Amino acid sequence: MTRLVRSLLALALTAALAWGAAQETFTYAAQADAVGLSPVLTNDQVSSVANRHIYENLVRRNPTTLELEPWLAESWETPDANTWIFRLRPGITFHDGTPFDAAAVKRTFDRIKDPATGSPRASLLAPVQTIEVVDDLTLRMTTGAPYGAFLAALAHINAAIESPTAVEQYGDLMRNPVGTGPFRFESWVSGDRITLVTNPDYWGGAPEIDVFEIVVIPDVNTQVALLERGEVDLLDALPPELVARVQTLPGVTTISQPGTPVFYLGFDHTEALWQDRTAREAIAAAVNTEVIVTLLQPTAVGSCSVIGPQVFGYVAGVEEACVGSDPARAAELWGQVEGARPITLWVPQIGNYPRVGQIIQGQLSQAGFDVSINLVEWGAYLAATSAGEQDLFLLGWSNVTADGSELLYPNLHTANVGASNRSGYSNPEIDAIIAASRGTTDQAERLALLDQANRALLADVAWVTLYHEVLLVAHRDALTGLEQLPNGDWLIGNAALAD
Amino acid sequence: MTQYALRRLLETVPILLGVTLLTFLILHLSPGDPAVLIGGPTATAEEIANIRARLDLDRPLPEQYLTFLGGLVRGDLGESVQRRESVRSMIAVRLPNTLFLAAASMLVTLFGVVLGVIAATKQNSLTDLSLMTVSLLGVSIPNFWLGLMLIIWFSVDLRWFPAAGLARPFFSWEGLQAVVLPALTLGTAGMALVARLTRSGMLEALQQDYVRTARAKGLADRAVVYRHALRNTLVPVVTILGLNFGYLLGGAVVTETVFAINGIGRLTVDSILARDYAVVQGCVVFIASAFVFVNLLVDLSYAFLDPKLRYQ
Numbered sequence: 113m114t115r116l117v118r119s120l121l122a123l124a125l126t127a128a129l130a131w132g133a134a135q136e137t138f139t140y141a142a143q144a145d146a147v148g149l150s151p152v153l154t155n156d157q158v159s160s161v162a163n164r165h166i167y168e169n170l171v172r173r174n175p176t177t178l179e180l181e182p183w184l185a186e187s188w189e190t191p192d193a194n195t196w197i198f199r200l201r202p203g204i205t206f207h208d209g210t211p212f213d214a215a216a217v218k219r220t221f222d223r224i225k226d227p228a229t230g231s232p233r234a235s236l237l238a239p240v241q242t243i244e245v246v247d248d249l250t251l252r253m254t255t256g257a258p259y260g261a262f263l264a265a266l267a268h269i270n271a272a273i274e275s276p277t278a279v280e281q282y283g284d285l286m287r288n289p290v291g292t293g294p295f296r297f298e299s300w301v302s303g304d305r306i307t308l309v310t311n312p313d314y315w316g317g318a319p320e321i322d323v324f325e326i327v328v329i330p331d332v333n334t335q336v337a338l339l340e341r342g343e344v345d346l347l348d349a350l351p352p353e354l355v356a357r358v359q360t361l362p363g364v365t366t367i368s369q370p371g372t373p374v375f376y377l378g379f380d381h382t383e384a385l386w387q388d389r390t391a392r393e394a395i396a397a398a399v400n401t402e403v404i405v406t407l408l409q410p411t412a413v414g415s416c417s418v419i420g421p422q423v424f425g426y427v428a429g430v431e432e433a434c435v436g437s438d439p440a441r442a443a444e445l446w447g448q449v450e451g452a453r454p455i456t457l458w459v460p461q462i463g464n465y466p467r468v469g470q471i472i473q474g475q476l477s478q479a480g481f482d483v484s485i486n487l488v489e490w491g492a493y494l495a496a497t498s499a500g501e502q503d504l505f506l507l508g509w510s511n512v513t514a515d516g517s518e519l520l521y522p523n524l525h526t527a528n529v530g531a532s533n534r535s536g537y538s539n540p541e542i543d544a545i546i547a548a549s550r551g552t553t554d555q556a557e558r559l560a561l562l563d564q565a566n567r568a569l570l571a572d573v574a575w576v577t578l579y580h581e582v583l584l585v586a587h588r589d590a591l592t593g594l595e596q597l598p599n600g601d602w603l604i605g606n607a608a609l610a611d
Numbered sequence: 612m613t614q615y616a617l618r619r620l621l622e623t624v625p626i627l628l629g630v631t632l633l634t635f636l637i638l639h640l641s642p643g644d645p646a647v648l649i650g651g652p653t654a655t656a657e658e659i660a661n662i663r664a665r666l667d668l669d670r671p672l673p674e675q676y677l678t679f680l681g682g683l684v685r686g687d688l689g690e691s692v693q694r695r696e697s698v699r700s701m702i703a704v705r706l707p708n709t710l711f712l713a714a715a716s717m718l719v720t721l722f723g724v725v726l727g728v729i730a731a732t733k734q735n736s737l738t739d740l741s742l743m744t745v746s747l748l749g750v751s752i753p754n755f756w757l758g759l760m761l762i763i764w765f766s767v768d769l770r771w772f773p774a775a776g777l778a779r780p781f782f783s784w785e786g787l788q789a790v791v792l793p794a795l796t797l798g799t800a801g802m803a804l805v806a807r808l809t810r811s812g813m814l815e816a817l818q819q820d821y822v823r824t825a826r827a828k829g830l831a832d833r834a835v836v837y838r839h840a841l842r843n844t845l846v847p848v849v850t851i852l853g854l855n856f857g858y859l860l861g862g863a864v865v866t867e868t869v870f871a872i873n874g875i876g877r878l879t880v881d882s883i884l885a886r887d888y889a890v891v892q893g894c895v896v897f898i899a900s901a902f903v904f905v906n907l908l909v910d911l912s913y914a915f916l917d918p919k920l921r922y923q
Contacts, residue, residue, distance in 0.1 A: 144881070147649070147693055155651045227657075230665030232650040234658050286695045302696060302704050303873040303881075304776075329775055329871040333759050337767050337774045491643035491886050498647060498659075507652065522653060531656035 136609045137323040138591070141335040141344040145303050145328050148286030151272040152224050155232040157600065160269050162306055162326055164601055166207075167272035167291030170198055170217065171263050173514065175595035175603065178422075180263045184212065184273060184292065193258040193553055200249040204315045206275035207296045214251040218243045219276040221253075233270035235522070236513075239550075258551045260558045264424070264515035269601075294319045294605040304328055320593075320608040339364060339586060345609065346587040346594070348602065352411045352464070358586045365591075370413050371583040372422045372511035372599045374519070375464075377472060377576040380502050382536040384451060391449045392573035395504065396435035398442035398479035404468055405579050411464075412579035418520070418569050420580035422598040425516020425549070425562025433570040434577075439479040446480060454482040458505035460493040465506050468578060472506075497534040507534060508581075512599045516562040517550045524574055535575060542568050616911060623903045630899045631683070631892060635676050638888050644668075645692050645886040666692045679892055688893035693885050698893035701878060706897075709874040711781045712797065712866070713859035715790045719798025720805055720855060724841075724848060727809025732836060734814060742806065749803030758796040758869035765792060775871035793870040797863055801855045805848055812844030819843075845916050853909030860905075861898030 146159040151167050154160075170185035182188070185198040204212040221243050224231045239259040244252045255262065265271060278290035289297045294316065295308035308324040327344070329335045336354060338344040340361050350358060359366050377399060379386035386392060405414040416434035419425040446452055455476070459469035469485055476483045483504075488496060497505055511519050522532035525546050529536050542565055549561040569575075583600055593607035646662040647654070654662070663669050670678075682689050688698035723746070730742040766774040772792050778785040816822060817840050825835045864876035875894055882890035 148695060155649065155653065227661045228665065230658075230662040232654050232658055232662060234661065235655050284695065301873070302694075302701050303878060304704075327776075327871070328873070330868045330877065331755075331759075331871070334762060334775050334869055334871055337762050340767055341770070341774060343774070489643070489884070491648050491884060492641070494647045494652065495642050495644050509652065522655070528655055531659065532653055534652070 135323065136321045137325060138321045138346070138604055138607070138609060139325045139327055139344050140346045140348075141329040141338060142326050143328075143330055143332065143335075143349050146300075146306060146326070148284075149289035149297065149300070149306075150274065150285040151269050151291075152220065152229060152231050152274060153284060153286060155270065158326065160601065162308065163269055163272060163289070163291075164293075164603060165295040165308060165324060165605065166289045166293045166297060167269075167274065168293050169267050169269070169272050170200075171266045173264075173267050173597060173599075175597055178514070178598065180267055183267075184217075190553060194255050196253045196255070196262065197246070198251045198253070200251065201315070202249055204292050205313065206278070206290050206292050207311060208275050208278055208290045210275045210277040210290075211248075212273070212292050213248045214245040215248075216276045217251050217273055218245050219279065220273045221271070223274075223279070224271065231270065233268065236265040236268055236271055258553050260550050260552050260555075261513060261515045261517040262553070264513040264518060268513050295324050298323075314605075316605070319605050321604055324604065336361075339588070342588065345591050346585060346602075348583070348585045348600070350411075350584050350586060352408050355410055355584060361586075363589050364586055365589050366584060366586045367594075367596065368410055368582050368584045369596050369598060370420075370422050371581045372420060372514045373508055373581040373583075374418070374420050374423075374511065375412075375468070375506070375508040375578045375581065376418075377578055378502075378505045378507055378535040379575065380500060380505070380536060381538065381574075382500055383503070385449070385453065388449055388451075389573060390445050391452070393435050394442045394445035394449060394479075395476070395481075396442075396573050396576045397438045397445060398476050398481065399472055399576055399578075400437040400439075400475055401576075401578050402437070403475070404471055407467065407471065408464055408579065411582050411584055413582050415580055416570065416577045417566060418524075418575070418577055419516040419562060419566045420511070422580070423511055423514050423516050423519060424555075425519075425559060425566060427559070427563040427566075430563060430566055430570070433567045435570075435573055439475070442479040442481075454484065456484055456486050456503040458486050458488060458493070458497065458502040460490050460506065461487050462490045462493075469506055472578075498531060500530070500534075500536055502534075505534070506578075510600065512601075514599050516566070517546065517558070520546045520562070520565055520569070521550060524569060537574050539568075539572060539574070542572070542574075612911065612914065616907065619907050619910070623900065626903060627896060627899055628680075630895055631680070632676070634892055634895045635672075635679070635888075638883075638886070638891055639672055643886045645888065648885055649693060668692065675888075679889070683896065688896070689889035691882075691887050691890045693882075693887045693890075698890050701890060702875065702893055702897055705873050705875050705878055707781070708777050708872055709860055709863070709876070711777065711790060712793055712863060712872060712874060713856060715794035716798035716801070716859050716863075717852070717856055719794050720801035720852065722798075723802035723805030724809050724845075726802070726806040728813055728836060728841060730806065730810040731813030731817065739810075743810070746803035746806040749799045750807070752799070754796050754800060755865045755869055757799060758792070758866060761792045761796060762869070777872055793866050793872060796869065797859065797866040801852075801859075804855075805851060808848055808851060809841075809844060812847060813840055816840040816843050842916060846913060849909055849912055849916065853905050857898075857902035857905045860901045861894070 142158045144158055146162055147156045148154045149162055151163045168184050171180050172183040174181045184201055186201045188198045190196055223229050224234055225237050239255045240253050241256050242254045246252050274285055275290035278285055282288040294311055294314045296311045298307040298309045300306045306326040310319050310322050312318045335347050379392055401414055405412045417430045459465050473483045473485050522528050524537045526538040526543050545561055545565040549558050590610040595603040646659050649662050650659050690697055726742050730739045733739050762774045765771045773789050778789040780786055822840055825839050861876055864880045867874040867877040879894040
């Protein structure tokens with residue numbers, strides 16, 4: 113009997129040890145805590161990392177081909193340009209057991225569109241007029257006018273589907289997320305870590321990684337030390353100056369991918385000075401973006417195109433429409449500008465902006481401009497640039513949808529002056545082209561329209577594109593199967609850890 | 612003394628009211644808007660207006676302040692506008708980390724008293740010179756740099772200590788191991804300051820008549836130094852220690868950032884950057900209360916250190 117008990121105990125201990133050893137924990141170091149785990153209510157990078165693994169969308173961008181493909185929606189059809197009928201994948205349940213159906217999708221989209229919800233990306237679904245449940249697995253949506261970027265908008269993390277039961281229970285899912293994704297929410301120690309665990313019933317097959325931890329490590333040097341010690345598996349916010357060091361670390365792989373974020377030097381077009389195209393051309397001619405791209409290597413790629421090479425709407429060769437760098441001509445043009453005056457360059461105190469700002473100040477000064485820098489804290493900067501207090505300014509756009517219409521419409525269309533169109537740029541002819549690119553679902557036609565808008569914006573020097581970001585991820589060699597997208601998203605649903 | 616302590620405690624009420632009002636005004640008068648930060652650069656004007664309405668930020672400022680005060684009286688610090696989380700729980704999660712780090716750093720700082728005494732009793736010797744040079748370095752070195760160097764040497768190269776975070780339970784081997792580097796980083800400047808202060812105070816005290824008298828009476832050198840000279844030197848040192856402890860409770864943001872410690876200082880700075888008004892208010896109330904309380908304890912300790920001091 114004693115021997116039997118001993119054997120059983122030994123067996124249990126071995127099983128427990130084997131289970132413990134088999135537990136694969138993936139650790140990601142984030143610079144900040146997530147704001148919340150409701151995709152409907154958040155718009156920050158760390159929340160997106162977690163939400164991308166907890167929730168899913170009707171449509172997603174394929175990590176390899178980058179094409180939009182069916183996901184929670186199995187297929188769709190468009191009987192006319194304003195009607196979209198989505199057939200949903202059967203047999204999927206949310207983490208709380210609620211069946212995934214058309215009513216759940218409608219509930220989520222209604223919440224996004226409801227002004228009382230205060231969703232930060234409600235504009236994604238603004239063109240949608242009606243959402244109708246046809247049957248359990250069929251949803252019909254109509255738009256007021258053809259919406260060319262609709263599928264790209266549906267692939268945005270803010271349009272991910274929440275469990276209606278959980279929304280009913282908690283009000284919002286900021287701290288109680290329930291989706292259909294490969295990982296379930298386990299716990300959140302505010303300011304410290306978020307723990308997700310594998311969803312064993314995931315419709316696409318349970319992930320090999322058992323536990324996904326997002327730990328808050330604010331200092332990037334400490335992040336690198338932890339990666340070196342093997343306590344962190346992945347970093348994705350490396351500043352250019354640390355890349356060389358990380359690349360020499362043993363057991364660490366660095367992968368880079370040209371991304372969708374674009375960074376630019378903007379003008380306050382509401383000012384008489386910057387309404388003068390000659391003044392804008394003078395600035396564009398004075399700036400040499402190659403220097404900036406070289407400084408930020410390997411995290412930047414040069415192209416003066418407004419729509420970057422990784423964004424739908426870019427056509428190779430569009431750069432010929434740009435104003436080239438020519439400081440002598442810049443000085444000559446500036447001499448012709450009526451009301452030429454000292455310039456203030458507004459620079460946000462975050463990321464690479466201060467360094468880029470200093471370079472631009474130097475280049476403009478060399479070309480004969482009188483430039484001072486106004487370095488402003490990020491929160492104050494967003495408020496000031498939204499209110500139009502700036503003169504020249506630096507800013508970027510992450511382009512999560514990777515669709516040119518969703519870059520040009522918020523940033524350069526008259527409808528968004530005073531909010532996301534921070535430069536106050538308003539050009540009725542270009543407005544019409546941008547609107548047309550959103551108003552057709554024919555993708556070939558859209559591509560042609562976006563290229564036309566891009567060329568017109570470059571010719572008009574709407575802004576000076578400085579560089580497009582190259583996204584860098586450093587991870588331990590033990591990690592395989594990581595999927596990375598050009599908008600900065602990465603996924604570990606199909607990943608594994610070798611040790 | 613009890614009456615004095617009670618009066619001082621009552622005095623904290625208007626101080627805290629003033630602090631909350633000032634914080635509220637500074638936060639709301641400085642540029643920036645939590646709704647704009649939540650929406651990010653992509654938000655449209657309509658989206659920002661809707662976020663503002665959802666968070667009740669469109670209510671008049673006096674009403675918002677009075678709501679906060681009403682909650683404060685009931686012990687409710689409100690909810691984070693950004694994260695929809697109770698401010699009280701946000702502070703409660705971080706408080707043990709902050710207290711443990713502050714206590715460990717105070718131990719490092721207190722070591723400065725010992726160093727100061729040694730330096731004073733061996734004035735102008737090599738020991739004195741070395742200690743004062745090290746303490747000058749301690750005061751001068753920026754603590755973010757010191758922290759990173761300690762991580763590289765002791766955590767990455769030697770692997771003696773973890774590089775980030777505090778381990779629970781605190782009073783376990785792992786817990787104590789994890790606090791060593793952050794406590795050294797945070798406590799070094801204070802230790803150096805206290806060492807220099809103690810040394811100069813001791814040098815002055817050692818010249819006094821009562822010390823000469825004590826020595827003439829034949830008291831052992833140790834008793835003269837520690838019972839007579841040091842005790843008379845401690846009043847300014849304790850004042851600095853009290854202020855330093857108050858600072859450690861709320862101002863350890865650099866060390867907390869470098870070592871990824873989830874503490875009150877980092878919460879305060881992150882909340883200021885996010886314009887998360889309720890959280891900033893809650894943190895400021897906590898830090899101000901802690902400061903007032905610690906300094907009350909310091910004032911009360913004077914009576915023990917110097918019986919000539921009386922409270923009225």
